[in-house]
Amino acid sequence: MNAVAPIDQTLIPQHLTGQDGHNRSHARSQVAANDDRSAVLAWLARYVDTPATLASYRKEAERLLLWCVHQRGLAMSSLTHEDLLLYERFLSNPQPAERWVMTVRQRPGRDSPHWRPFAGPLSSTSQRHALSIINAMFSWLVEAGYLAGNPLSLGRRTRRVGPRQTNRFLPHEHWDEVKATIQAMPTDSAREQAHAMRCRWLFSLLYVGGLRVSEITSGCMGGFYSQRDRAGVERWWLEIIGKGDKPRIVPATAELMAELMAYRKAYGLPALPGHSENTPLVLPIIGGTKPMARSAIHEVVKGVMRSTADRLRAQGSDWDGAAAQIEAASTHWLRHTAGTHMTDAGLDVKTVRDNFGHATISTTSIYVHSEDDARHDATQAAHRIKWDSV
Numbered sequence: 458m459n460a461v462a463p464i465d466q467t468l469i470p471q472h473l474t475g476q477d478g479h480n481r482s483h484a485r486s487q488v489a490a491n492d493d494r495s496a497v498l499a500w501l502a503r504y505v506d507t508p509a510t511l512a513s514y515r516k517e518a519e520r521l522l523l524w525c526v527h528q529r530g531l532a533m534s535s536l537t538h539e540d541l542l543l544y545e546r547f548l549s550n551p552q553p554a555e556r557w558v559m560t561v562r563q564r565p566g567r568d569s570p571h572w573r574p575f576a577g578p579l580s581s582t583s584q585r586h587a588l589s590i591i592n593a594m595f596s597w598l599v600e601a602g603y604l605a606g607n608p609l610s611l612g613r614r615t616r617r618v619g620p621r622q623t624n625r626f627l628p629h630e631h632w633d634e635v636k637a638t639i640q641a642m643p644t645d646s647a648r649e650q651a652h653a654m655r656c657r658w659l660f661s662l663l664y665v666g667g668l669r670v671s672e673i674t675s676g677c678m679g680g681f682y683s684q685r686d687r688a689g690v691e692r693w694w695l696e697i698i699g700k701g702d703k704p705r706i707v708p709a710t711a712e713l714m715a716e717l718m719a720y721r722k723a724y725g726l727p728a729l730p731g732h733s734e735n736t737p738l739v740l741p742i743i744g745g746t747k748p749m750a751r752s753a754i755h756e757v758v759k760g761v762m763r764s765t766a767d768r769l770r771a772q773g774s775d776w777d778g779a780a781a782q783i784e785a786a787s788t789h790w791l792r793h794t795a796g797t798h799m800t801d802a803g804l805d806v807k808t809v810r811d812n813f814g815h816a817t818i819s820t821t822s823i824y825v826h827s828e829d830d831a832r833h834d835a836t837q838a839a840h841r842i843k844w845d846s847v
Contacts (some may be wrong), residue, residue, distance in 0.1 A: 461527055461556050461574060463567045464494065464519045469571070473526050478534025478604075486602040486831040493533040494522065496603045500594050506702060509671040512751070517590040520548075520574045527556065534604060538611045541588075546581045548587055564752055580785075582625075626793040629801070631783055635660070638765040640845055651723065651742045656761055657844065658720040659739050659754065663791040665713045665842050667799075667813050670788050672697045672753050676738045678730035681709055681717065692833050699814040707812060758788045795840075803837040808832045 461467075475481070475493030490496035497518045504511040524544060525533045531540060551557035551574075560576045565571040579587060587611065595607040639660060642653035652781075657772065660669050693709035709717075718728040724740060737748035766784035767777035782836045794811070800811045811832055 460570065461523050463572065464522050467523065467526060469494065469526055473530070473532045475532035475534040478532045480534050480536065480608065482599070482602050482605045482607050484602045484605075487833040488601045488603055490603060493525075496534075496598055496601075497594065498524065499601070500597050507700065509669065509700075509751075514590055514594070516574075517587045518594060520587070521591055523574055536608050538608045541591075541608050545584060545588060547583075548584045550578050551575045554758075566754060575734070581812065618706055625786075625790050626797045627783065627786060627788065629798065631665075631779055631799070632794060633663075634769060635761060635765050635777065635783065635786075636842070636844070638761055638768060648742060653738065654720055654723045656757060658716055659757060660761070661713060661716040661844075662738060663758075663788065664795045664798075665710060665716075665840065666695060666707045667792050667795040668697065668707070669700065669792060670754055672699055673738050673754060674751055676746050677734065678717075678721075678736040679732055679734040680738075681714075681730050682732065694833075705814040708836040710833075710841070712837070712841050712843075716795060716842075755788050758791070762786050775801065799836075799840050804835055804839055808835050812836060 475496070476491055478493065488496060488499045490499050501518065503513060504514060521544065522533055524547060525531055525536065528547065529536075529543070531538060536544075552788065557573055558577055559565065559571060559573040561571050564576075592607065592609040592782070595604060595609055598604040599607050639653070639656045642649065644650045646651050659673075660665055676695075676697045681693060682696065683691050683693045685691050693711075693714050695707045695709045695713075697705055697707065699705040717730075721728060721730070726736065730736065734758065736746055739749050739754065740749060741749050742751070742759055760785050762785075766780040769780040769783070796809055796813060
């Protein structure tokens, strides 16, 4: 059975390109694309300035195109509502697994023969997320005049009651187990020491700072700076470029600064970064000062989660539930965990919102500056990672 290769390495048969798709619009198209792959690329081009969104959308579009070619034998622009119901079931169990599912834990590169579109079956939440992305893509292609209609728009709609609450976070007791795993990492060799120190610093950034992965990979240590308020109190901040290329300042608490200095000391760097220093926020163990890739950061986090889950399962069946939740946790779960724990600690919702960059913060007025100082104090006092002493 032929393995599935990335869509840009796949030779699509003429009858599956979509040039004569049954759902192609007869109206004048507003995009130059004349086949399904080109139409998808036109849609994705709108997100080049938001790498995280682009990567997520590209993944789901690629999965659908590959399923059309290798499994359904239909062009994407010929899919019907019934076809999409089949695709939804496929997402819950991509079969045959040897064609669709990776067999190695470390994510292979797109040029690797071990590459596959899936790491395993998608959860119900991930299925809904995937279909919402595809629905948005179809709607845009209809609006652009490429498709005549959106086959997903006929799906059953569930009325949403009240605000949604995320369940993709770790409760305090599970978070404590993750920290325990990091603090118990072996440090016998230089490489083990570097890995343990990197994990501790990375999890500190993700939890204390509530940073997104994209903000870590694009940020540098020169983003840390200090300033004194009108009372002469020195506060440290981390300036990053957040979602939508919006600058944001995150309180660099005394605890986070202590972790930064310990991490820099391990690399032989001065305790505090210089203003124009371009050292990446997280350094690879091998490779000098090149920023870590998003996939590498995800793999470090997943490795810690797997180790924690394995350790808990070894303690008996009573820990199976906790182990399953921790093993399912991703890098972005740590952001949700941080936000949840901040509110649990009594931080004002506005403080959490501003820390996470859910609203633009103006630093030009004294009033907003005073609010920022109060936000720094509140975050430092109530939200801590509480590592054991080094």
